[in-house]
Amino acid sequence: MAVEYQPKIVGFLCNWCSYAGADLAGTSRICYPSNIRIIRVPCSGRVDPLLIVKSFQQGADGVLIAGCHPGDCHYSEGNYYARRRLALLHTFLEYIGIEEERFQIQWVSASEGKRWANVVSSFTEGLSILGPRETTLHKETV
Amino acid sequence: MKPENPLLPYLSTLQELIDLTPDVKLFRLELNDPDIRESFDYKPGQFVFVSAFGVGESPFGITSVAHRKAGVDVAIRRVGTVTNALHQLEPGATVGVRGPFGNYFPLDEYKGKNIFIIGGGIGFAPLRPIITTILDYREDYGDLVIINGARSPQDLVFAPEFDTWAASPKTKLELTVDAGDEKWTGRVALIPSVVSELKLSPQNAIAVTCGPPIMIHFTLIELRKLGFADNQIITTLEGKMKCGLGKCARCNVGDKYVCKDGPVFSMEQISQLIEQF
Amino acid sequence: IPVEINPNTLIVGGGIAGITAALELADGGNHVYLVERQPSIGGHMAQLDKTFPTLDCSACILAPKMVDVAQHPKITLRTYAEVQDIRGFVGNFEVDILQKTRKVDHTKCTGCGTCWQKCPEKVPSEFNLEMDSRTAIYVPFPQAVPLKPVIDTENCRYMKYLQFTEAGEEGKAPPQCRVCEKLCPAAAIDWEQQDEILTEKFGAIVVATGFQTFDHSAYSEYGGGMYPDVITGLQLERLLSASGPTGGEVLRPSDGAHPKTVVFISCVGSRDEQKGRPYCSKVCCMYMAKQAIMLKEHDPNVQCYNFYIDIRAGGKDFDEFSRRAQEEFGTLYIRGRVSKIFEEGKKLIVCGDDSLIGRPVEIAADLVVLATGIEPSTGAAQLAQKLNISYNAYNFFIEAHPKLRPVETNTDGILLAGSCIGPKDIPESVAQGSAAAAKVAALFSQDVLTTDPLVANIDPIKCGGCLLCTKVCPFKAIDTQVTRDGRTISVINETLCKGCGLCVATCRFGAANLRGFTQQQLLAQVTSLWR
Amino acid sequence: MDFSEEIRSKAKELLESGTVDCVIGYERATDGVGARPLFVYQPNDIDRLIFDQTCTHNLTKYLLNRKDKATAIVVKPCDSRAINLLINESQIQRDKVSIIGVVCPGVVKAGLDNTSGELQDTCRMCQQHTPVLYDFLVGELGLEPDVPDTYPDVTGMEDKSAGERRAFWEEQFSRCIRCYACRQVCPGCYCLECFVERLDPTWVGIRIAPGENEVWNTMRAFHLAGRCIDCNECERVCPVNIPLSLLNRKLGKEVEELFKFQAGIDAETPMPFSTFDKEEKLGISE
């Protein structure tokens, strides 16, 4: 029988909120899809756009950045800068043909284990509907 | 089998890894294929490329001598990505070895002559085969003066061999550092000044020097002051290399390629080069 | 990079967890610095009468430990003080501690007690939960450590007078009391004394800031705090305690009568989504059982009722204990919630329903005891911010791993103990105090530490000097500097950097990098995800 | 349009007065039609200077090699914005540069001569005909264009489906031979070591393959987000005609809409990534 398509997701999670949130989801046994590979960062403001572009080039079907809600940044301002950088990157990636559904920025606090689970579930679902990325990028040139 | 492609390295095994200084390690390598190992011959002054697979390869002067049949030694200083990767390796690791490349010190021409070895820092490493050869065939050569200099005492390469060298007949070992430490009782001076201080005589002598560009530059001045002719002064040039075959067109100085016409040049040859180095 | 480890430990919070950690470490020969916000250490345990399930006297087992702390040569005690700011990293913390002014020179004070007996100004006692009063210059309770008073500058008459004159208001000035000053045999009163900031260095920090009880005014159905005879479990502890406001005689606040019918209501501020407290406070079931037993022992004619949701008695001898409360001491356990309480004459009518027999219940009680839940002490979140440790929605601190690293945080060198992590009973808090101490001892067993502080660094060779990073850094931790070849570049001030990595993402040059989360490490994670 | 005379006299004045030791301008190229950059050190070279609509190069890139030397430079409006950018990012000092601004109706396509009048595409969408800063102005003020739509090219691309855009860009990127001319010519690209050439960590592999090329082309553009002053030099020099301005201009458009910012309009406004507004949502759900 055919194995159903499992999107590959990279998640960059802020150590202080989303990472704790995902942890909470785990410890309180809230189920969510296992497609996501989590990379812990100290702050959403730490995420260099290069890492996101690289993730897609490495074959990610989706990239999720999760940080503290605006105003709650552990470093007071990091996520405000992140929001600017990532919002711009989002439109740009969409422009070069990476569907907007494939790149998400979400605010998830340490206590929102449930929300985290929902975010991942709906993200994964969206990607499954979208299907694999149509790309020639892994082929070589002449 | 001998690889068709000269850019294809011989698989080799890292036999031993010895710390020479805080940032220099001696790599003892052995080619895996027994036939190639037998036929793999090289001369003092030649170099090999060593690969850290997944990162790349870099050229290193060979510090061992072929006649001792004890594999290939290279002294590697941690400066870039490749050397970093190599320093991470453990004995038993598989690396690539390409070569030997380049010309060599014409030791036969040096027979019967007094030889002065002047090396600074890691630049001393490729001079070691000359010393080993001379000591192994001591009677063929005249006096041997070894000047080994470094930034600090723990940066002096091949310390374990100092006693052997110093103890050999007709041999003088001069160690010097730019800055000593509490334990250091030896000389604190720059190599060029040591050269002038020792009043090395150009009579029937050859001076071989290798090290950082500035050090070579000033050593040269001193040697000339002492009356050395340019054809008595031998040095090695350094250049960024990718192939070792004079093909990647990178290490050229004017129309000479360091990798195939060098790395060993006499001052006479260098002064004829069109491009200054 | 190897860093020296400062062998001193800071312990924040002088409750039983903090005290235990302090003594364990000090006995191990490490210097400990114990900071407590209140004028005395002891925490909530000092307020308790007996402890479940063994019923030994709380104060009696705590007091000796408090005294040990006071007398231990390796322990520096800082009461009436708070952590203000913290810098640095594991092995090398630098902490600013705010010492609130006591207006009393403790080096001179002998603790004779004259002042707090003679002070004319009476103030409701915090320690006794406002069921009696203390004076303006006071020690919170007779066994306090240190047994030296502080002047409550809010209420001291002379202080009021000074404020009045400074403000230059109209009208009659309050009296210039200064009785304590006149009477003090040691001339220890020092009106000049001001708040001061002390900066100390530490290798490790143990956070044991404990808890406070839920404010039941949120429950209007229980009177929202307007019925004097609806009290909290903690208040009952004080009423039961021989050193309490009533000298151990249980008298109800309204009229000082001996209550005969007492109703306990559990889960007030616990397991209650509506009140934003979905978690179980863990100790209530047990202390209610204990209190029911104690009431019966004080006065055999007392009848106790207990409205409960579940009986949570997991723990050594716990279930047996709550059984005794029912079987031996005749406490009536009613499974169900109380819907409302109203006064009728001298009685409190408690309306609830018995969900087991599915029938409404109405009890005319003399005293109602609310088992108010446990929540982190005020300021826990702010403290966590300062310490760079994470905390959950209720401001309980989050441990590095709920199973395997229960007393560690994600920040090296900062450890946790007691109910600041979550509701706990005494033995658990003590266990964690010891655990944290052991962790610190293990850390100190190596004399140099080879972990990197998680701060940013800027490669001067790569920095192009656009200075964008200096503009974004939330901690103003990036300065500029001119290189030998005349370029102006950015440099990290490691003591100010908190390691957010904003500069790294901002730096196009690839000059900025963050230890612990380097570009190399993160890229390696990305590229290895699907290998 | 031909301002050669005005430029020469100004250059003469500046050189002879010793105000500057070099004037960077344009001279006629070897094809006898186009222009090329010229560095004038002695007055006797001044007559080689020209300025007309073939002078397409953005000369401000050269200021980065002359940071501490007094230099006069000929700039078109777009070029002038680059100077603001470089000052804003503390790369050059205003007082070292004498700016000869030229009122510019746009430059002609490569290979065409001054009179042909067939403008480069970006020039036809250009909003600015007068330099934003200058010490001396050549040409008449007040000739400002009236361009209804600044970004027809970008919106055109946006209207395509994601799939079409993907196909389009992959095709474009796959052609890249990684000569890095786009970077070398760009006044905003002054990293001491470009991420594409970094080995530790290696962001872009040595293999010249579409995937690697995409990382290069996307990030080059993104590093210019809010910084590109739309001089179109990168696109002009690209030997395999990748429409790089189409990338840069998209970012320009978004930065304008999201952050109300235009690169190089002045030298003080904080760069978009060095500031923020607490209230802005930027389309990210809370």
Next chain:
Amino acid sequence: MSEFISKQNLLTWLGQLIGERNLVAPTRVDDLLLFRKIDRVEDIVFDFDNTTLSPKEWFFPSSETLFYVDRKDGQTELMPAAIEKETAIFGIRPCDAQGMTMNDYPFLEEPADDLYRQHRDITALIGLACITACPECFCTSMGGGPHDTANVDILLTEVTDGYIVQVLTDKGKALLPDNLLATADVSSPLAPVLSEIPSEGIAEKMRQAFDEPFWDRLADRCIHCNICSYVCPTCYCFDVRDYTDKERIERVRSWESCQSPGFTRIAGGHDPRSTKGSRLRQRFSHKLLYFPNQFGALGCIGCGRCVRACPVNIDIREIIQDVQQLGVKSEA
């Protein structure tokens, strides 16, 4: 009398070639003209001056794998890269064919570069003589010519409704079936006349000009991109590095240029050619001085690509003239 192939037969023949081997020919990619693998004869462009990039990428690709490193159960193995099937390149201009000589010298000089040799061996060259020339062409000044036959296996010269065919090698013979050929009495058209560049004795003049400030002045303008090297049919500098794709490690060689700033910087920072001037001088010295000294031929074949592509009009023709002038000055 000379051998002749009609336009129709040519198409037939090329069609056959597509079937039996890789056929590479000039074709439009967007608005570029590039040598690409051809699937349909219709895609071939016959009427052109010259391609944007030189055909060298078919012998010396912009990046190619030298070998793979396979790690199976702790054993490391090196797998030399395999070269795919026989190839014919149609439409190569005499200058580019001549340019191949300039790659043969360094790459085939012993020890020969194996990959390059393989590419050469499996590739047949079908040349197309130049009837017209673009303004930047100057092959005649560099020892070549619009109708030169060097290195090509077959040379076609366009005449009315067909081509004059010169089969020059056995490889060529094998390639072209006689039945498609006719003999016709057509004489080949005159070669276009190109502007002459004074390349006479340039090597010596370059030596004299070596330390002139000329190079630094020239470098003022140069932006040190790699375009000139990458479009040049004779530039052969390369970089070698390891490349890790998802699962396997490969050692990859790719084009590099002596113009790129880090080209000669050695680990540790020292860079013998750190100034822009010295790098620019390197490129032209290599072509006009070192190459002749090493192999006895000029390293430039006058295809004019660098002149066309250079963003700042650094024009080798002008440089040759100027250097000759410098020479005159220094003699005077």
